[in-house]
Every structure is written in C-alpha cells, then in structure tokens.
Amino acid sequence: KAxxxxxxxxxIKTRGQQxxxxxxxxxxxxxxxWYQQTPGQGLQFLFxxxxxxxxxxxNFPGRFSGRQFSNSRSEMNxxxxxxxxxxxxxxxxxxxGGSEAFFGQGTRLTVV
Amino acid sequence: AQSVTQLGSHVSVSEGxxxxxxxxxxxxxxxxxxxxxxxxxxGLQLLLKYTSAATLVKGINGFEAEFxxxxxxxxxxxxxxxxxxxxxxxxAVSDLNFGNEKLTFGTGTRLTIIP
Numbered sequence: 001k002a003x004x005x006x007x008x009x010x011x012i013k014t015r016g017q018q019x020x021x022x023x024x025x026x027x028x029x030x031x032x033x034w035y036q037q038t039p040g041q042g043l044q045f046l047f048x049x050x051x052x053x054x055x056x057x058x059n060f061p062g063r064f065s066g067r068q069f070s071n072s073r074s075e076m077n078x079x080x081x082x083x084x085x086x087x088x089x090x091x092x093x094x095x096x097g098g099s100e101a102f103f104g105q106g107t108r109l110t111v112v
Numbered sequence: 113a114q115s116v117t118q119l120g121s122h123v124s125v126s127e128g129x130x131x132x133x134x135x136x137x138x139x140x141x142x143x144x145x146x147x148x149x150x151x152x153x154x155g156l157q158l159l160l161k162y163t164s165a166a167t168l169v170k171g172i173n174g175f176e177a178e179f180x181x182x183x184x185x186x187x188x189x190x191x192x193x194x195x196x197x198x199x200x201x202x203x204a205v206s207d208l209n210f211g212n213e214k215l216t217f218g219t220g221t222r223l224t225i226i227p
Contacts, residue, residue: 043202043217056214090155094213098144098163101202101215105153
C-alpha cells in the first residue's frame with residue numbers, strides 16, 4: 001500500500017513568487033492536513049480538508065491557501081513568497097473520525 | 113486550547129540504557145495523545161497513540177507510553193536504547209472531535225545515543 005506522496009521534495013523559489021505543493025494521500029483516506037515545520041516555530045498546523053471541504057484552518061496569513069480534489073489529492077499554494085516561508089511542509093492523511101494520521105516525507109521549500 | 117510541553121529539547125543516553133522522554137499536556141476535554149518520530153530529512157512516523165482505552169500504550173520499535181491523568185503526562189519510554197533510536201521525537205495532542213483532525217505538537221526532543 002503506497003504511503004503519502006508529496007511532490008516535489010525540494011523547491012527553491014525567489015521572494016515574491018508563488019508556489020504550489022502537491023500531496024497524494026493514502027488510498028481511501030479522505031482527510032488531508034498540512035503542517036509547516038521550521039526550526040524557530042516547530043510544527044504548525046496550516047489547514048485540513050475532508051471530502052473537498054476545508055474543515056479547520058491554522059493561524060496563517062491569507063497567502064497560504066489549499067484545496068482538495070474529488071480524488072482526495074490536495075494542493076497548497078503560497079503566494080508572494082517571503083524569506084520566512086522557507087520551511088519543510090508536511091502533508092498528512094487519515095481516514096478521519098479520529099484515526100491516525102500518516103505523514104509524507106515533506107517538501108522542503110527554500111525562498112531566496 | 114490544547115497544548116503539549118516536552119521537557120528537554122535534547123536528551124542523551126547510552127546505548128542499552130533506559131530512554132525517557134517527557135510530555136505533559138493541557139486539554140479541556142479528554143485528549144487523544146500521540147508520539148511521533150522524525151529522522152533527518154524525513155516526515156513523521158507514528159510511534160503510538162492513546163485514545164482513552166488502556167492507559168499503558170505499546171508502540172513500535174519497543175517504545176511505550178503511560179497516560180497519567182493525575183499528572184497530565186504521557187511520557188515515552190524504552191527499556192534499552194539502540195543506536196537506531198537517534199532521532200527527534202514529538203508529542204502531540206488532539207481532541208479529535210469529529211471534524212477536528214488538527215494535531216498540536218510539542219517543540220520536540222532530540223535523542224542522541226552514546227555508543
């Protein structure tokens with residue numbers, strides 16, 4: 001059974017650009033969550049989608065957005081990139097309803 | 113708001129010694145608690161979870177954790193450390209009411225194993 005797949009693994013962008021990260025959940029999982037991991041702030045929740053609906057959102061500016069498709073695949077977008085957006089972005093999928101979350105290997109974004 | 117506090121950002125133990133990583137939680141509702149491990153340049157792997165069944169939870173790789181409501185703690189232990197246990201460990205909490213899959217993580221504990 002394939003795990004959570006995140007693409008790309010590494011990304012370098014310039015300040016002011018925008019970026020789209022992709023997450024393919026485990027087959028059958030309908031919940032997809034996104035987290036940002038930085039040395040200074042640790043692991044912070046961005047948002048969670050379930051059956052194409054955003055159910056929960058963390059405390060991030062509107063430059064951070066996401067969506068989920070009918071096949072449960074999810075994308076997150078960051079517009080007008082800032083240096084502080086450099087981080088490891090992790091996606092997690094679960095069946096929902098309290099089942100455990102499985103994480104992908106993450107996308108490491110570097111903003112220069 | 114829920115939160116977890118991990119005491120000790122760095123812990124070093126000798127190979128074969130007891131591993132004890134501390135986690136205290138704060139929650140207004142019965143919590144679901146988790147321990148995850150992260151190896152360099154990798155995502156998070158679930159070690160174990162507590163969801164209000166048995167208070168002593170056994171996980172993978174010989175780890176276990178005990179939920180103590182009176183102490184609001186969920187410490188992670190392993191009787192005998194192995195070199196492969198060197199990694200960063202995160203405690204997390206969620207109320208996991210239906211519709212809330214958000215995990216709130218602690219700041220992490222980096223475990224070093226001394227040969």
